[in-house]
Amino acid sequence: MPMLDLEFMRLAFGAGIVVGLLAPAVGFFLVQRRLSLVGDGIGHVAFAGVALGYLLNLPLVLTALVVSVTGGLSIEWIRSRRRTAGDQALALIFYTGIAGGVVLVSAAGALNVNLFQFLFGSILTVTRGDLAVIAALGACALAAIALLYRPLVAVVVDEEGARVAGLPVSALNALTVALAAVTIALSMRIVGILLIAALMVLPVIAASRIAWSMRSTILLGMGIGLGSVLAGITIAYYADLPPGGTTVLVAAAVVLAAEVWSAVRG
Amino acid sequence: MHGVSFAYGHTPLVLRDVDLEVQRGEFVAIAGPNGGGKTTLVRLVVGLEQPTSGRIELLVRKVGYLPQRAQAGIDAPVTVRELVNTGRASRTRLLGPLSGTDRNAVREAIDRVALTSQADRRLSTLSGGQQQRAFIAKALAAEPELLVLDEPTTGVDVEAQDTIAALLERLRGELGMTILYVSHEFGAVERFVERIVLVRGGIVFDGPPSALPDVWHDPSHAHA
Ligand SMILES: Nc1ncnc2c1ncn2[C@@H]1O[C@H](COP(=O)(O)OP(=O)(O)O)[C@@H](O)[C@H]1O
Ligand SMILES: [Mg+2]
Numbered sequence: 001m002p003m004l005d006l007e008f009m010r011l012a013f014g015a016g017i018v019v020g021l022l023a024p025a026v027g028f029f030l031v032q033r034r035l036s037l038v039g040d041g042i043g044h045v046a047f048a049g050v051a052l053g054y055l056l057n058l059p060l061v062l063t064a065l066v067v068s069v070t071g072g073l074s075i076e077w078i079r080s081r082r083r084t085a086g087d088q089a090l091a092l093i094f095y096t097g098i099a100g101g102v103v104l105v106s107a108a109g110a111l112n113v114n115l116f117q118f119l120f121g122s123i124l125t126v127t128r129g130d131l132a133v134i135a136a137l138g139a140c141a142l143a144a145i146a147l148l149y150r151p152l153v154a155v156v157v158d159e160e161g162a163r164v165a166g167l168p169v170s171a172l173n174a175l176t177v178a179l180a181a182v183t184i185a186l187s188m189r190i191v192g193i194l195l196i197a198a199l200m201v202l203p204v205i206a207a208s209r210i211a212w213s214m215r216s217t218i219l220l221g222m223g224i225g226l227g228s229v230l231a232g233i234t235i236a237y238y239a240d241l242p243p244g245g246t247t248v249l250v251a252a253a254v255v256l257a258a259e260v261w262s263a264v265r266g
Numbered sequence: 267m268h269g270v271s272f273a274y275g276h277t278p279l280v281l282r283d284v285d286l287e288v289q290r291g292e293f294v295a296i297a298g299p300n301g302g303g304k305t306t307l308v309r310l311v312v313g314l315e316q317p318t319s320g321r322i323e324l325l326v327r328k329v330g331y332l333p334q335r336a337q338a339g340i341d342a343p344v345t346v347r348e349l350v351n352t353g354r355a356s357r358t359r360l361l362g363p364l365s366g367t368d369r370n371a372v373r374e375a376i377d378r379v380a381l382t383s384q385a386d387r388r389l390s391t392l393s394g395g396q397q398q399r400a401f402i403a404k405a406l407a408a409e410p411e412l413l414v415l416d417e418p419t420t421g422v423d424v425e426a427q428d429t430i431a432a433l434l435e436r437l438r439g440e441l442g443m444t445i446l447y448v449s450h451e452f453g454a455v456e457r458f459v460e461r462i463v464l465v466r467g468g469i470v471f472d473g474p475p476s477a478l479p480d481v482w483h484d485p486s487h488a489h490a
Contacts, residue, residue, distance in 0.1 A: 147361045150351065157348075161332075161352075164356075165355040166356050213348055
């Protein structure tokens, strides 16, 4: 394939493979715990992190990482302490994130140039340094999920039962949100912060229509995520479109196909 | 439990001055009207709530707990075996896969509730009664000394209620398990328990079913 002769495409595919596998694996736990919205919220917060990176002239993946993990953990902290006010607290953090981001980005004089890339992804912007960070942190995140798979599932199926069993439920919840924040920061370059939550959620929805167990849902979701990103980047390259948009449209098409398949099967 | 009172936040007391002592191997039914405080009482027992005043002493270490309407919260694509696996958490290490011993305990728990032939089916494809039995197997996988079940027969047909009742009676007989069984209706439990605790803002009756005053046989009309 001629597109693989290009360095930037190899970098984009490299990042895409990590993101395509990681996003649904983390998203699975958000979806099952009905926290999909939290993924969206952290994306908004990550935007402020990107803006901060511009302003301070630091690596954007790193500032986004720090800000989104901090934001995610704050959201989880508020959610766990004040169940009833969870919605309002989330709204406050989401909108502060996006508003803060816009103000910081324009203060850094980068409002027109780079904004679009971070909102919807770009195949041109992954650097070698980015790929190293994405691969290393992505591998750590996947390893954490594999090692803690049983307790994470225990919290999903029965949070109070897990508490009675003596599992560190609050720590596991914080870990889930931290993993979501890491995933979002790593995915930002390829999928963009406005669409990353979709890549965490849609492959899981498609997989749960077809799968026969929890484990098969996660693995199938990761496969669908990977396929969507690879197809999305390829389409983006040939049609000169933002890869976040093409990736999420592919994933949405898979959801539709899975719905039809499960309806036909009965 | 000694002189336990409890309120959620700054609301009025839900339970007032509760004294309750349960012996090893006892099968106790906790009954009373909706909103009487049964769920609150067992949440205190398993440590999900802390008493506002008084103290609770638990002399057993392994507790199996089936929350009220546990199955209602499940739309995860979980199989029976995957669900029961999670019940093993308190008996095994945090990281990595289950050991052979753990998997045997899971198989045995599934067998006890007679779901072996459905073990690898998705929970959502089973009947309400089967789902409740799967949750009981999850609690059993921890090999508990105390089993706490909050309304395990709600929304389950009469035949399945009898199956569950017989299962619990057998567990107590064969494994010497202590069982706290919460129900808001007497019908199913009265036949096989030796002690009923009636909860309505506190304990308003504690004794054998035969000693239960007639006016309380329909707990929705109970007068404290
Ligand atoms: N999380 C909660 N916060 C505030 N009040 C509660 C909560 N849970 C239960 N209550 C109140 O406590 C009382 C007892 O409820 P509960 O223990 O669920 O009774 P039961 O299980 O007997 O139906 C009810 O008045 C209920 O409204
Ligand atoms: Mg109740």
